[in-house]
Amino acid sequence: xxxIRVECGDITRLRVDAVVxxxxxGLRGGGGVDGAIHRAGxxxxxxxxxxxxYRQGCCPTGEAVITGAGxxxxxxxxxxxxxxxxxxxxxxxxxxxxxxxxxxxxxxxxGLRTVAFPCISTGVFGYPPEQAAPxxxxxxxxxxxxxxxxxxxxxxxxxxxADEALYVELLKD
Ligand code: AR6
Numbered sequence: 001x002x003x004i005r006v007e008c009g010d011i012t013r014l015r016v017d018a019v020v021x022x023x024x025x026g027l028r029g030g031g032g033v034d035g036a037i038h039r040a041g042x043x044x045x046x047x048x049x050x051x052x053x054y055r056q057g058c059c060p061t062g063e064a065v066i067t068g069a070g071x072x073x074x075x076x077x078x079x080x081x082x083x084x085x086x087x088x089x090x091x092x093x094x095x096x097x098x099x100x101x102x103x104x105x106x107x108x109x110x111g112l113r114t115v116a117f118p119c120i121s122t123g124v125f126g127y128p129p130e131q132a133a134p135x136x137x138x139x140x141x142x143x144x145x146x147x148x149x150x151x152x153x154x155x156x157x158x159x160x161x162a163d164e165a166l167y168v169e170l171l172k173d
Contacts, residue, residue, distance in 0.1 A: 011033060
């Protein structure tokens, strides 16, 4: 059984097996949590991202790739590319669910047992947080139900009190 909980704060400070990055398909770093992860982890993360892009090209929306975590206390970064919100009729929901599912799948394949997610797509990419949160939780619960021994703990690492309130309410059920 996996434990699912919410924590409010900077994901780069978490001592977990994997932090998930809300990346872009070029894997070149950027703003938001992506920028924070590359700043905190140092240049090795971008070097590994460059090597991945050289090997397999860009990371499509909904997919995930893995690197080390450089100078961060976590061990790995799972970079996933969330959908840009275009009003909700462009497959955003299933693409966002794929991010959570594929990130956990990658964690499972690498034997990583504690995983922290930011609120993927809800910053620069504009996905409404109140729609993203139940979807994220459903995708994670579904994965954990299908793979009960895969991970010990999934943390939703929110960055605002508003997002914290959303997840606290949803986790009551
Ligand atoms: N720890 C945890 N969460 C954070 C942190 C942090 N240090 N910093 C920001 N957040 P965003 P997106 C939250 O914009 O919408 C980048 O340029 C933030 O408050 O980081 O998927 C990439 O390169 C929000 O709740 O990601 C892409 O181009 C959440 O992380 C694009 O932005 C996601 O916001 C991806 O946009």
